[in-house]
Structures are given as structure tokens and as C-alpha cells.
Amino acid sequence: MTDVAAANAVPRFAAITLGSNSFNMLVAQSSASEPEVIAKFKQKVRLAQSINPDGNLSPEGMQRGLNCLAWFAKKLESEAVERTAVKVYATAALRQIDNAREFQLKAQSILGLPLEIISGEQEAAIIFQGMTATTPGSGRRLVIDIGGASTEFIVGQEQQMECLLSLDIGCVAANRQLSSDAVVNENSWLLLQQWIADQVGDQLGPINGAAFDHVVGASGIVQSLMEIARNRKLPERIDTQLLQQVKQECLGQPLLKPAITGLQEERKPTLVSGIAILSYLFDALAIDSMTRSGGALREGVLYQAQQLLHATSTNKKP
Structure with missing residues (x-):
């Protein structure tokens, strides 16, 4: 980009999230004070x-992560994003490993940016911010985000959070x-359900004690089930009937490669474990149905990156 073009360009900002299953990057610019996403990388x-x-994270796993971040770094350059307008957060997998500091230092060197490993409660708060910014609705909402190594729960109304909880259960951990x-058979299903019950224990008490009007899902398994429902021309919501139907279709199939009509290949490895976790939560929290959030963690981080850009721009003014 030339100096003249750079001076006239709308400043861009980016959000990078290092999940337990996927790494994501959103690049955006402000439009009427709201983020306008112009590029997505995953x-x-x-x-x-x-x-x-x-x-410890294995050397192979660490290298895969670092290779992805090197790709992100090149994209930041090609998308003309200033490093001062980028937020980088890591979640459950890096919270849990013993060699997280080694990964963090190598990642920061590659990106030229600080990498913050956030707590479960911080993650839940950002997820809620991303949900409220992208998902119309009223009343008190329970938000559930099932990731690869953790699940976050938030109860809140409008932008006000009333209860935050993060548990170490996730699709990859369940697998x-x-x-x-x-x-997949009834015995393996029961093993998954028992593991989930053991991990959860009595920790859902605060959520069970909080009244909510609607349940919103913000995770890969929710997207998977919505894709299946859409393909079958069913209402785009999750209920016990859909969970039971897809579970039955998975019986007798490989855990990591169930042949389910309407499901993208990349989503297959976490379908069964995701259904197992959702089924348990539907029972434990007496949930009848769930709709899909328009955004979650990465959208919440994007708003923080926009605020960072604004603060940086304000400080630069004479």
C-alpha cells in the first residue's frame, strides 16, 4: 500500500482467538461505529x-499452532492491519497445558503481539459480549458455548451479565x-455421559438457580446441528427430538467420522461428543430448545480490538 493510499484507507483492526479446536482471525473496519468484517481466516x-x-502440548501440536499463527501474521500484513489494533486471546487448551509459557513466547515472537491466555470467566464474559452484539432478542438469556476443552455458561439480560461459569468439559476432551x-454404541454413549456427569458434578448449581427465558447456543456443535436441520428443512433450532434423532443415526458409526446427511466433513469429529454434552445439559438444566447465537468469543474480541484502535487513534491526535 502506498503512503497516499494508507493515509486515505479506513483503519482496520483484527481479532485472533486460539481455541482448543480451531484458531480464528477476523479482520474488520468500522462502519457506523460497528465492526464490518472484511476477511475471515480459520x-x-x-x-x-x-x-x-x-x-504438555506435544511438539507436533505446538508446531501446528505456530504454523497457523505464522499464516495469520502474513494475512495481517496483506490486509494492512496495524499491530496496535489487534487483540490475541487463547482459551482452554492453553489454560490447561504445562508448557503454555513456551507456546506463548514463541507465538508472541511470530505475531509481534502480546498473547493473553484468558481465564474461563473472562472467556464467558467475552462470549456474552459477542452474543449480545450480534443476536437480537430480549429477556433473560442463558448462553452455552461448548468448545474443544471447556464449556462456558452465561446468564444475562441485555448487556448485563448475572452469572458466569466455565467447566472443563468439551468435545475434544470427551473424545x-x-x-x-x-x-458409537449404547455402551460408548453411556461412557461419555458418565464422564460428563463426573466432570460437571454439582457445579451447575448457580445456573440451575438462575431464571432464564431463552437458551442460546454459541459453539461448533450448535452450528453442526443447525446445518443438519437446515439440510432437512427442519426449523433451525435444537430440541430433544433433534438430539435423539441424530444420536440414533450415529449409532454403529465411527466416533470421529459419522456419515450424517447435511454435515460438513470438518465438523464430523466432534458431532457425537457434542451431542452427548448437549443432551446431558438439556436434561440437567431442563432445557426444551436452543437457538443459535449470531456471534460469540471472536466477535466479542473484535469489539475489544475496535476499542483498542479507537484508543490508539485518540492518543495519536495532537
């Missing part, structure tokens, strides 16, 4: 499945309870 890095029994070549 890779299925699957960090959570690369955590060794000793609690690790079975062998990678397992075939």
Missing part, C-alpha cells in the same frame, strides 16, 4: 487432542475418553 489446529498424558477408532 484453521482446525486441534490443540486439545495434542495434549500428552504428562500435561479422548474413547479410542480414536471406536464405533
Whole structure:
């Protein structure tokens, strides 16, 4: 970009989120004070499945993550995003591993940016911010975001959060309870349900005690089920009937590659575990149905990046 073009260009900002399953980057510019997304980048890095029994991220998993960040760094250059207008957050997988500091330092060197490993409650708060900014609705809402290694719960009304909870249950973590070549049957289903129950314990008390009018899902498994429903010309919502129907279709199929009509290939490895977690939560929280959020963590981070750009621009003014 020439100096003249750079001077006339609308400033861009970016949000990078390092999830347990996928790394995402959104590039945006402000339009009527709102972020206007102009580019999206994503890779299925699957960090959570690369955590060794000793609690460390494997060398192969670390390299996959760093390679993705090197790609993101090149995209920041080609999209003309100033490093002072980028937010980078990492979530559950990096919260849980013992060699997180090693990854963090290498990532910061590649990106030329600070990488913050956020807590579960911080993640939940940002998810709620991303949901309220992108999802019309009123009343008190329960937001559930099932990731690769953790699940976040938020109860709130409008922009006011009333309850935040993060649990160490996720689709990739659930898959690790079975062998990678397992075939789904009633016994393996019960093993998944028991693991989820053991992980959750009595921790859902605060959510059970909070009244809510609507339930909103913000995760890959929710998107997967919405894709299936859309393909079958069903209402785009999740209920116990849809969960039971897809579960039955998965029986007798490989855990990581169920052949389900209407489902993208990249979503197959987490379908069964995601349904198992959602089914458990529907029962435990007496949920009848769930709709899909228009945004979650990455959209919440994008708003923070926009605020960072605004603060930087204000400080530069004479």
C-alpha cells in the first residue's frame, strides 16, 4: 500500500482467538461505529487432542499452532492491519497445558503481539459480549458455548451479565475418553455421559438457580446441528427430538467420522461428543430448545480490538 493510499484507507483492526479446536482471525473496519468484517481466516489446529498424558502440548501440536499463527501474521500484513489494533486471546487448551509459557513466547515472537491466555470467566464474559452484539432478542438469556476443552455458561439480560461459569468439559476432551477408532454404541454413549456427569458434578448449581427465558447456543456443535436441520428443512433450532434423532443415526458409526446427511466433513469429529454434552445439559438444566447465537468469543474480541484502535487513534491526535 502506498503512503497516499494508507493515509486515505479506513483503519482496520483484527481479532485472533486460539481455541482448543480451531484458531480464528477476523479482520474488520468500522462502519457506523460497528465492526464490518472484511476477511475471515480459520484453521482446525486441534490443540486439545495434542495434549500428552504428562500435561504438555506435544511438539507436533505446538508446531501446528505456530504454523497457523505464522499464516495469520502474513494475512495481517496483506490486509494492512496495524499491530496496535489487534487483540490475541487463547482459551482452554492453553489454560490447561504445562508448557503454555513456551507456546506463548514463541507465538508472541511470530505475531509481534502480546498473547493473553484468558481465564474461563473472562472467556464467558467475552462470549456474552459477542452474543449480545450480534443476536437480537430480549429477556433473560442463558448462553452455552461448548468448545474443544471447556464449556462456558452465561446468564444475562441485555448487556448485563448475572452469572458466569466455565467447566472443563468439551468435545475434544470427551473424545479422548474413547479410542480414536471406536464405533458409537449404547455402551460408548453411556461412557461419555458418565464422564460428563463426573466432570460437571454439582457445579451447575448457580445456573440451575438462575431464571432464564431463552437458551442460546454459541459453539461448533450448535452450528453442526443447525446445518443438519437446515439440510432437512427442519426449523433451525435444537430440541430433544433433534438430539435423539441424530444420536440414533450415529449409532454403529465411527466416533470421529459419522456419515450424517447435511454435515460438513470438518465438523464430523466432534458431532457425537457434542451431542452427548448437549443432551446431558438439556436434561440437567431442563432445557426444551436452543437457538443459535449470531456471534460469540471472536466477535466479542473484535469489539475489544475496535476499542483498542479507537484508543490508539485518540492518543495519536495532537
